[in-house]
Amino acid sequence: MEYSELYVKRIRSLCQKRGITINKLATMSDVKQSTLDNIVRGLTKNPRVKTLHKIALAFNMTLSEFLDFDELNAYSFEDDNDD
DSSP, X not given: OOHHHHHHHHHXXXXXXHTOOHHHHHHHHTOOHHHXXXXXXXXXXXXXXXXXXXXXXXXXXXXXXXXXXXXXXXXXXTTOOOO
16 A cells, blocks of 8 residues: 555544544645545645645644544655655
């Protein structure tokens, strides 16, 4: 799985657990709908930390809580040529 897919999976998972649509998340996070769509659809591979922070806050989490999940923590960059 690509690195960028991990936080997309995280966003989708948190939305599903909380009964939030991507549209609703855009409103809650004050992130443009088009920006969030591009992230979730995999078009934006490396969103800004500020954007991820806004998303985390919408989930009532700190950025570190948002990024603290097993798949991301276990990710190895050794095979990643994306500097």
